[in-house]
Amino acid sequence: MSLDVAALRAQFPILTQSVDGKPLVYLDNAATTQKPQIVIDALVDFYTTTNANVHRGAHHLSDEATRRYEGARASVANFINATAREEVIWTSGTTEAINIVANGLGQLLAEGDEVLVTELEHHANLVTWQQACRRAGATLNIVPVFDSGELDIEAFDRLLTANTKMVAFPHVSNALGTVNPIKQLTAKAKAVGAWVLVDGAQGIAHGGVDVQDIGCDFYAFSGHKLFGPTGIGVLWGRKSVLKDWPVWQVGGEMIKDVTYHEATWGELPNRLEAGTPNIAGAIGMGAAVAWFQSLDVAALRRHEKALLDYATKLANDFEGLRIIGTAKEKVGVLSFLLEGSHPADVGFILDRQGVAIRTGDNCAQPLMKRFGIPGTARASFSIYNTLEEVDSLFAALKKAKMMLA
Known part of the structure; x- marks a missing residue:
């Protein structure tokens, strides 16, 4: 067609x-995409007819807001071929999504462990791992690129060791447009037992993201790069990994039980979503995903x-x-x-x-x-x-x- x-x-x-x-x-457009009228209408309609907090109120507006909010989560899960909607964690964007993973990893790393990133990284997928490694006494290794902007795969193979605990790389370089062989890189990383995070901020808007096919553990992206609102994003993670991942923020919604001296965390996705979320943003992102999939x-x-x-x-x-x-x-x-x-x-x-x-x-x-x-x-x-x-x-x-x- x-x-x-x-x-x-x-x-x-x-x-x-x-x-x-x-x-x-x-x-x-690599900075932010524009928004179709259908997304703008979804935001206006929510605030005009449905505005209420989710998961809390014992009334019609809250029930309807929750239905739309969780419906958007299910739409995103379907869009990227997640196995369950609970694997979709709402964030403020790619940066927060990566920070959730990096902060958790910082609690799991030990001296002698290694994290592998590339020379192509946006600061959000570099400084986060710098800080995680610094806190744990781990080592950050950098895969070089050729003058063309393509990754040196032989160098990647050399730097990938049994000590590598996390490999993180962009799906698409925001600065150069390079499309990385993410499925190949993921398979190599999984062969040594490392977790894999793909920064999908620039890759998501070009369609065809299938997290099962990629084989990664985490895929992070922002709504505003996908014709959706700003201030909303997604951390997708495998349920088997996310269910025990160290929490980053604590507060309302993510709690299971609280006393004055102790607290335990709830189940996914709540355990990684503290506080009142960006409800309108999530609904707008759901509208953007549905619109994009119709094309x-x-x-x-x-x-x-x-x-x-x-x-x-x-x-x-x-x-x-x-x-x-x-x-x-x-x-x-x-x-x-x-x-x-x-x-x-x-x-x-x-x-x-x-x-x-x-x-x-x-x-x-x-x-x-x-x-x-x-x-x-x-x-x-x-x-x-x-x-x-x-x-x-x-x-x-x-x-x-x-x-x-």
């Missing part, structure tokens, strides 16, 4: 606006590939532009430098042309240092972008090059 991009775009009200008199060309994912993937292929061709033909990250397997991201220009200046000029991109280190400072650069300009594409918008990007870049020469 072919994709009707115009009909798809019509579902996103924000895309109709202008910036400085120019049509908005939104190419910052032709294969057609979406072909469209996204066409966008990136076209942008890459124009970039290669653009004199003075250098692509950062040339992995064979990429999705959604074109990071680049314009010769003689600072990325921030490029971003400013593009914004005046209505083109929204990201500039800076993309919360991946060590990776930028590995490439010997302060940061990049990053254009990131989503399903509602068009080939014409790619043309607009490069027309704006031509103007930026002229102004910054």
Whole structure:
């Protein structure tokens, strides 16, 4: 099936606006995706008709809020092929999800243990493990990448040992767009008995995430990268692992029994969800997942590939532009430098042309240092972008090059 991009775009009200008199060309999707009207409506409807706390009230509104809230959990579980809805833990986003795992691991590690991550990490999947290892006296090892932005698999094999307790890596690099061979990496890690966490923040919006097929123990992602609200995310974990995982936050909802001097924890998913949750966010995320699943994912993937292929061709033909990250397997991201220009200046000029991109280190400072650069300009594409918008990007870049020469 072919994709009707115009009909798809019509579902996103924000895309109709202008910036400085120019049509908005939104190419910052790796930072956050825009929201279709159906998600916005779900949020408004909850606050208009159903607002109440969940799992607590002995009244109709609370019952209905709980039904929608837990229904969203079940939808997410189905979306990623979890074996049970209890394996879906609501968080504020990928960062909190990873912190839950890292904080728990910090209580399980001992001196001599090792954690393995990669040079591709977002700070959320690096600093967390730094802190866990520091508290336990464990060692953090880093898998290098080639100049293309692809992982050095031989180095991964060398660094993976019987002492490795956790292996954590991104599904897709937020800075470069590199798609990692996550199933292969997971199998290697499980062969030495390590737990595996996949940072799925950038991978989830491209569809086809099957946690059973991947074989990992944890998969973390954010709603706002999947056309859902900000402030809501998911930690998926195998029930056999999560049921005994050390708790991070304590308080209401996650308690089984309390005295003035002792407390015991409840069952999943409550034991890892302390306090009043982001109920509206979860319901909005459920709406986003249902909407996304109604689309032709294969057609979406072909469209996204066409966008990136076209942008890459124009970039290669653009004199003075250098692509950062040339992995064979990429999705959604074109990071680049314009010769003689600072990325921030490029971003400013593009914004005046209505083109929204990201500039800076993309919360991946060590990776930028590995490439010997302060940061990049990053254009990131989503399903509602068009080939014409790619043309607009490069027309704006031509103007930026002229102004910054």
